[in-house]
Amino acid sequence: MLLTPGPLTTSKTVKEQMLVDHGTWDDEYKADTQEIRSELLKVANVSADNYAAVLMQGSGTFAVEATLGTAVPKHDATLMIAINGAYGQRMAQIADYLDIDHIDVTFGEDEVTTLEKILDALAAHPEVTHFAIVHCETTTGILNSIEAIIPRVHELGITTIVDAMSSFGGVPINVEALGIDYLISSSNKCIQGVPGFGLVIAKRRTIDRTAGNARSLSLDLYEQYKCFEEHDGKWRFTSPTHVVYAFQQALRELAAEGGVSARNKRYRQNEKKLRQGMLAIGYQPVISEEVQSPIITSFKYPNKDFDFRGFYEYLKENGFIIYPGKVSNIDSFRIGNIGQVFSEDMTRLLTLIKKYSVVKV
Numbered sequence: 468m469l470l471t472p473g474p475l476t477t478s479k480t481v482k483e484q485m486l487v488d489h490g491t492w493d494d495e496y497k498a499d500t501q502e503i504r505s506e507l508l509k510v511a512n513v514s515a516d517n518y519a520a521v522l523m524q525g526s527g528t529f530a531v532e533a534t535l536g537t538a539v540p541k542h543d544a545t546l547m548i549a550i551n552g553a554y555g556q557r558m559a560q561i562a563d564y565l566d567i568d569h570i571d572v573t574f575g576e577d578e579v580t581t582l583e584k585i586l587d588a589l590a591a592h593p594e595v596t597h598f599a600i601v602h603c604e605t606t607t608g609i610l611n612s613i614e615a616i617i618p619r620v621h622e623l624g625i626t627t628i629v630d631a632m633s634s635f636g637g638v639p640i641n642v643e644a645l646g647i648d649y650l651i652s653s654s655n656k657c658i659q660g661v662p663g664f665g666l667v668i669a670k671r672r673t674i675d676r677t678a679g680n681a682r683s684l685s686l687d688l689y690e691q692y693k694c695f696e697e698h699d700g701k702w703r704f705t706s707p708t709h710v711v712y713a714f715q716q717a718l719r720e721l722a723a724e725g726g727v728s729a730r731n732k733r734y735r736q737n738e739k740k741l742r743q744g745m746l747a748i749g750y751q752p753v754i755s756e757e758v759q760s761p762i763i764t765s766f767k768y769p770n771k772d773f774d775f776r777g778f779y780e781y782l783k784e785n786g787f788i789i790y791p792g793k794v795s796n797i798d799s800f801r802i803g804n805i806g807q808v809f810s811e812d813m814t815r816l817l818t819l820i821k822k823y824s825v826v827k828v
Contacts, residue, residue, distance in 0.1 A: 468812060470789050472633045473527075473656040473765035474762040475806030477717070481660060484716045485709040491702060499715055506718045507529035509666045510636055510658070510727060511650060515645040518595040519674070521667045524706060527632045527653030529686065529811035530665025532561050534628060534649050535599070537681045537688035538673075539567050544596045547572060547588065547625075549580045549616075552606030553558030553793050554630060558599055565682045570595065576604075576794050579758045582619060589623065597626045599727045601762045603634040606793045607753050608801065610638070613645065615698045621646035623805055626673060633762045637734050637805055639727050648673040654710055657730065657762070657805055680749060719761045734761035737804035737813050748824050753792075753799050762805055763790070768798040769824070778823065785819050 469476045489496050500522070507520040523530045528643040535558065539546050546567050548558050551574035572588045574580050580600060589595055598620045603610050617627050631640060635650065637657030642650050648670045655662040667688060674692055681687035683703060694703045699711045724730055738761045742752060745766055755763035768775065775791060778800070782789060792799030802816075 468787050468808065469806060470787055470803045470807065470808065470816065472790070472801075472803045473653065474662050475659065475803065476808055477659055477713070478720060478807045479663060481716050481720065484712040485661070487712070488710040489712060491706055491708060494699075495710065496711075497698075497700035500695070500702070500706075500711065503711065503715055504695065504700065506722075507666060507668065510718075510721070511640065511642040513668060515670055517584045517643060518630070518671055519671055519692060519696065521669055521674075521688055521689060521695065522702070522706075522711075523665045523667065523686070523688065524663070524702070524704065525665060526662065527651065527656070527665045528557065528561075529652050530653065530667055531558060531630055531632075532565070533665070533666055533681075533683070533688040533691070534560050534651055535567065535744060536565050536683055536686055537677050538626060538649055539597050540677075540680050541682070544568070545570060545592070545594045546597045546599060547585075547592065547595045549585055549600040549611070550574065551578055551580050551609065552576050552601065552604035553613065554601045554604055554606065554632070555599075558601075558630065575705050576606055576796070577609070577754050579609055580616065582612075582615050585616060587620065589625070595625060596717075597628060598754070599628040599630065602629055602631040602640070603638065603762050605633045605763050606799070607765045608763040609754050610634070610762075613640070613647075617645045617647055621648075627727065633805075634760065636721060636727060637730055637762060638760065640732060642668055654714045654717075658717050658721055658732075659713065659806055660714035660719040661710055663707035664714075710795050731761060733809065734804050736810055737761070737808055738764055740810055740813045741802060741804060741817070745820070748817070748821050750820075750824075752798055753794060763797045763801050765792060765794060765801045768800070773798070780788050781823050782816075782819060787816055787819070801803060
């Protein structure tokens, strides 16, 4: 069982969809792609008149790079990035590769991004045309308040980009009400599909102005969007067919579970049980409960002699895979709460950790 923020544990029925081969030019396949695009708009709480779902081959980072490289014009544009972890830093790295002028507003890795600091930075930099932020920063599991930040930035006439890689489908987001121009996620996160493509929920009037911006042929988000729109759901280049059919099934299972609110409730129950159980054993979370997302929880090493590799291998031998820590200045590890994971799975995990801790910690 993968207790990671994606790839994650998927259902048997999602896996079974990958047992059949498919052709990319087939009309049925294109219709299924269109169904996926339509269903994603419902998950995002947007109208088809104002937004479009654009699928992009590759990992979530491919979709982030496609969005930044297409959304930001090559001239007379500046990107501001709010950074409080590794994935905000990755956006800055992408901007460097693509030669995009950018201003970084940095926060501590255990500190939530704040509207006040962002507005101060925007006031000092009137040249900013685009703003990007990570919703759930899985460096720690912190959840940034896009509800407070995005509408105020949007009011300033700035194009807004939200990396919702690890939250979309597991945390309710009203994309249209917030005025988000681009929201980015991936097939292997909270919708509980498998790795293979990223997805972008793009405001039509925003993406319609981006022709010719892209710094890449294959990562041209505008051309990908136009191909889907003008050719009945056709992908520009070879698509991950098996992954697409698995994702279609995952979307159906999300709806059957009760939608995003029901899945969010299950994830929160998983996180609460994990946090409380780990505290009882003696493990301290890295961040406070007030800013904790239901996606992944980071824990500090219990002492300076803690052997994470031994701990990791012990859990793996007993059926669980977790993540090492990503916080730069704290020795920590991370346990995901998402995927086809339920309360009884967390109970089994905690029983194993308690047994290990009595012997090893």
